[in-house]
Amino acid sequence: MIEIINLKKVYSGSSGDILAFEDINLNIEKGQIFGIIGPSGAGKSSLIRCLNLLEDPTEGQVIVDGIDLTTLPVQKLREERKSMGMIFQRFNLLKSRTVASNVAFPMEIKAKKKSEIKERVKELLKLVGLEDKADNYPSQLSGGQQQRVGIARALANNPKVLLCDESTSALDPETTHSILDLLKKINEELGITILLITHEMEVIKEICTKVAVLDKGRIVEQGDVVQIFSNPQNPTTRKFIERVVNANIPDELLARGIDLDINDGSLVRVSFVGVAASKPIISSLIHQYSLDANILYGNIDKIQGISFGTLIIELTGDKEQVSKGIKYLSSKEGVRVEVLNDGRNN
Amino acid sequence: MMEEIIDFLLRGNDLLWSGTLETLYMVFVSMILGSLVGIPLGVGVVVTEDGNILESKGINFILSTIINITRSIPFIVLLVALIPFTRFIVGTSIGTTASIVPLTVGAIPFIGRIVESAIKEVDGGVIEAAQSMGATPWEIVTKVLLPESLPTLVLGLTITLISLIGYSAIVGAIGGGGLGDIAIRYGYHRYQTDIMIKTIILLVVMVQLIQHFGNLLARKLDRS
Ligand SMILES: Nc1ncnc2c1ncn2[C@@H]1O[C@H](COP(=O)(O)OP(=O)(O)OP(=O)(O)O)[C@@H](O)[C@H]1O
Ligand SMILES: [Mg+2]
Numbered sequence: 001m002i003e004i005i006n007l008k009k010v011y012s013g014s015s016g017d018i019l020a021f022e023d024i025n026l027n028i029e030k031g032q033i034f035g036i037i038g039p040s041g042a043g044k045s046s047l048i049r050c051l052n053l054l055e056d057p058t059e060g061q062v063i064v065d066g067i068d069l070t071t072l073p074v075q076k077l078r079e080e081r082k083s084m085g086m087i088f089q090r091f092n093l094l095k096s097r098t099v100a101s102n103v104a105f106p107m108e109i110k111a112k113k114k115s116e117i118k119e120r121v122k123e124l125l126k127l128v129g130l131e132d133k134a135d136n137y138p139s140q141l142s143g144g145q146q147q148r149v150g151i152a153r154a155l156a157n158n159p160k161v162l163l164c165d166e167s168t169s170a171l172d173p174e175t176t177h178s179i180l181d182l183l184k185k186i187n188e189e190l191g192i193t194i195l196l197i198t199h200e201m202e203v204i205k206e207i208c209t210k211v212a213v214l215d216k217g218r219i220v221e222q223g224d225v226v227q228i229f230s231n232p233q234n235p236t237t238r239k240f241i242e243r244v245v246n247a248n249i250p251d252e253l254l255a256r257g258i259d260l261d262i263n264d265g266s267l268v269r270v271s272f273v274g275v276a277a278s279k280p281i282i283s284s285l286i287h288q289y290s291l292d293a294n295i296l297y298g299n300i301d302k303i304q305g306i307s308f309g310t311l312i313i314e315l316t317g318d319k320e321q322v323s324k325g326i327k328y329l330s331s332k333e334g335v336r337v338e339v340l341n342d343g344r345n346n
Numbered sequence: 347m348m349e350e351i352i353d354f355l356l357r358g359n360d361l362l363w364s365g366t367l368e369t370l371y372m373v374f375v376s377m378i379l380g381s382l383v384g385i386p387l388g389v390g391v392v393v394t395e396d397g398n399i400l401e402s403k404g405i406n407f408i409l410s411t412i413i414n415i416t417r418s419i420p421f422i423v424l425l426v427a428l429i430p431f432t433r434f435i436v437g438t439s440i441g442t443t444a445s446i447v448p449l450t451v452g453a454i455p456f457i458g459r460i461v462e463s464a465i466k467e468v469d470g471g472v473i474e475a476a477q478s479m480g481a482t483p484w485e486i487v488t489k490v491l492l493p494e495s496l497p498t499l500v501l502g503l504t505i506t507l508i509s510l511i512g513y514s515a516i517v518g519a520i521g522g523g524g525l526g527d528i529a530i531r532y533g534y535h536r537y538q539t540d541i542m543i544k545t546i547i548l549l550v551v552m553v554q555l556i557q558h559f560g561n562l563l564a565r566k567l568d569r570s
Contacts (some may be wrong), residue, residue, distance in 0.1 A: 081480035095570045096493045108477040108489070137569040157479075210519035226530055 001161060001193045002051065004029040007060035009046050020046035021217035023302040024060070028161075028210075033187050034193045034216065035204040035225070037240060038209040038214030044197040047214065051195070052084050053077055059344075063216040065160055082110055085154030085192075090164035090343070091146040099149050124152040128182060144175035150202050151182060155190070160230045162186070165197035168203060180207045205229070205303050213237045226306050230273035230334065245301070245310055247270070266322050267340040272309040274334050281332055282311070288323040291317035351551065361528060367522070367550055368442045369524035370519070373510045380510075381503070382451025387413065387454065388461025389487055396515045399473070399483045413462075416455040417516050424452055425520070444516065445522035453506060453515055460502030464495040497568040504560025508553050515549070525549055 010017050019044035023230055028034045038044050049055040053069055062069045064134050069080055093102050107117045125131045147167060149216035154162055164183070168176040173292040184207045187194050200206065203212050203223060208335055214281040220234040229245075232238045266323055272281075288295050297312040315322050330337045387409060393399050394406035416424070425448045432439045432447040437470025457465045467490050476490045492499070517527025 054474055066463055078480040079480065081478060084478070085476040086475070092469070092471040094472055094494060095488065095494060096567075105476075105489070109476075109479055109481050131485055137404060139570050143394055153475075153479075163478075239471060 001028070001030040001032075001065060002148050002195060003061075003063040004028075005049060005063070005092040007047070007062065008058045009043070009047075009050055009055065010058045021214065021215055022059075023218060024215070025211055026219070028193060028195055028223070030190055030193055031187070032207050033184070033196070035211045036195070036197045036207035036214055037199065037201060037204055037211060039199060039236065042214045043217040044214055045165055048163055048195070048197050052081050052086060052119040053161060058197055082157050083107070083160050084163060085156050085157075085161070085164040086117055086165070087147065087150045087167045087170050089330070091138070091150045091170075092145070093146055093149055093153075095138050098135050098137055099141070102138065102149055103152045103156055106153060110157055120156065120264040121152075124155060126153070127151045127186075128254060132269070134323060135168035142175075143171050144179060147171065147175075147179050147206070151179075151186070155186065155192070159192065161193045161195060163196065167196065168202070169198070173202075177206070183207060201240040204235075205244055205301075209304065213240070220305060226273070226304050226308075229303055229308060230271070230335065236333065244248075245299070245308070251304065265317050266326070268313055268315060268326060268329075269315065269338045269340055270311045270329060271338075272311075274306050278333075281329065281335065282313070285328060288328065291315050291325050348551075351547075356514055358513055361532070362525075362548065365523075365525045365528040365545070366552070369511065369514050369518075369526070372442050372445050372522070372524055373507060373562060374448055376449035376453050379446065379450040380457050380506070383450075384454045384457025385461050387458040389465060389491065391458065391462050392465050392491075393483065393487065397475070399486055409458075409500050410476075411457045411570040413455045416451070419447075419555055423451050424448060427518060440521045441523075442523035443445065445517040446510070448517060449510055453510055456506050456509065457503070460506060461499065464502055467492045467498060468494045470522045470566070496502055497564045500560060500564040500567060504557060504564075507560070511549065511553060511556075517557075 002009065004024055004026040008022040009020040012018075017271070024038050024047065026034075036044055036047065046055060049067075050057040051064075051306060053062070057070060064080065067080060069077060070081060070188065094105065094212070097105065103121045103124050104117045107120060111118075121134070122131070125134055128151055130145060130148050130152070133141060133145065133149075138149065141149065150167075162183075167183075168179050171179060180203060183194060186192055187207075195204065197249075210223065211228055212219050213228075213234060213329050214220070214235070215236040221228065221232065221237045229239060229241055232241050270282075282293055282295075285291065292315070294314040294316070295311060296314060298310070300307060300309040302308065315325060318327075326337055329335055360516070389570045391406060391413065394402040394409065396403070396406075417426075428437045428448045428451060432444050433468055436444045438444050463564070472494060473486060473490060476486050495510055514524050515526025515529070518524045518528070519530050521527065525548055529545040532538045533545060
């Protein structure tokens with residue numbers, strides 16, 4: 001649906017050129033919810049703005065539904081934009097217009113009939129759950145409600161794709177959740193392809209099927225969300241994932257257990273994915289290697305319906321047995337082991 | 347209350363009554379004519395700026411130069427300098443209709459600046475949203491820039507209107523008609539102090555009313 005080929009953006013200013021991103025190659029298929037995550041300044045906003053040519057890419061192509069937008073004359077580009085919805089971090093509603101009139105805006109631009117617009121506005125407000133706010137002004141709405149208006153507006157002309165620029169970053173966690181649910185519903189019920197950018201792994205975890213990690217203007221990793229979560233390769237990706245997965249781990253554990261009340265055991269973090277999370281691996285470890293396992297932390301989560309668990313355990317026993325045990329754990333499919341604190345170094 | 351004051355000021359005094367009407371006529375007509383040129387001028391300056399929707403260095407330079415030059419000429423000088431032009435257009439340089447020419451020319455850069463600063467305040471994100479929906483520059487101007495800045499525009503145009511009342515008195519002083527003309531001719535040259543005082547009161551009332559309704563309208567339009 002969206003094909004990005006060798007895309008590059010350089011901002012040239014008086015104080016020299018700034019590279020926003022380069023060598024971006026992505027293929028976003030129809031019906032996907034594709035997430036792009038990256039730290040601040042990675043080039044995410046620049047990238048998404050290049051996809052509907054709000055910003056002119058320096059090099060490369062953006063092909064949406066078979067049409068290369070980068071070569072279109074401006075009138076044709078405007079026509080194409082009508083089939084691409086966009087929502088924004090700060091909602092960007094017209095404050096002089098009512099909710100209904102904001103939603104009608106893109107249809108006015110498409111020169112639709114008044115009666116048709118009226119009906120469609122009703123339908124859209126129902127979809128986003130704001131039927132009772134039709135005559136309110138944006139300033140009378142909460143952030144979450146304003147974003148719902150933004151979504152209704154973006155969907156007005158039945159777009160093929162929806163571009164979301166940090167669309168939940170200005171919202172509290174609960175509202176974020178409800179907006180993400182709405183996006184998911186739109187994706188499932190209307191079949192609209194969604195491309196979203198975010199700096200929050202929570203967002204990716206909650207609704208994306210595919211993810212690309214952008215760091216310093218380059219894509220450092222991409223793939224299925226589950227696969228990336230279970231086996232991240234790039235340090236930036238790991239950092240993002242640890243932030244969600246470890247959200248509840250006490251700091252002193254993360255500080256590698258230095259002042260911890262542990263004896264001479266090895267502190268390990270074990271991550272499980274899928275079926276591994278439901279197998280009694282730890283108990284067989286204890287039995288086979290006659291170790292003691294002291295569970296300091298445990299957590300289980302679901303990503304795209306797949307179980308995803310983390311345990312932090314202290315293993316005590318014969319040192320050789322401990323390392324054998326760790327090897328045993330690592331050999332299991334869907335299990336990743338990280339030694340946080342090797343008992344011998346204490 | 348207001349009616350009583352106006353009654354006191356104007357009763358049995360056709361001179362002041364017609365002077366008031368003349369002033370209103372000059373001011374409103376030049377306001378409308380000035381807006382017809384000033385609003386596009388102000389919009390033009392903003393949209394041709396670097397990075398804006400119709401970026402054009404050349405046009406931007408020309409338009410802002412027009413505003414800057416006309417703005418920096420003192421109105422009394424402009425008035426005198428325009429006399430031949432006024433004669434050419436109206437046939438005479440005396441009277442209310444002739445006064446409309448310098449008043450309009452004086453209003454244009456004033457309105458241009460006000461429109462410029464009002465629409466510069468419109469959130470860039472909203473413009474970007476409109477662009478992302480495929481809006482043309484014309485649609486962005488008429489459906490986003492002007493409606494979104496309307497409350498600020500109304501306040502600015504109110505100030506313009508009040509300034510025009512001031513300018514109209516200056517035009518009056520050189521035979522342009524209206525309350526300024528009356529104040530000079532009767533109040534000053536003929537020492538009719540009561541007329542002088544009445545014209546002052548009428549002008550003050552006029553300014554207060556315009557400011558009041560301008561504020562009211564702006565507040566009514568402001569949805570933020
Ligand atoms: N209009 C611009 N002119 C010049 N440089 C820009 C412009 N917009 C962005 N940049 C630069 O491009 C780089 C990428 O910025 P961008 O806004 O795309 O990052 P981001 O990933 O969206 O960051 P954040 O998470 O903070 O929003 C930064 O170095 C930024 O300073
Ligand atoms: Mg950004």
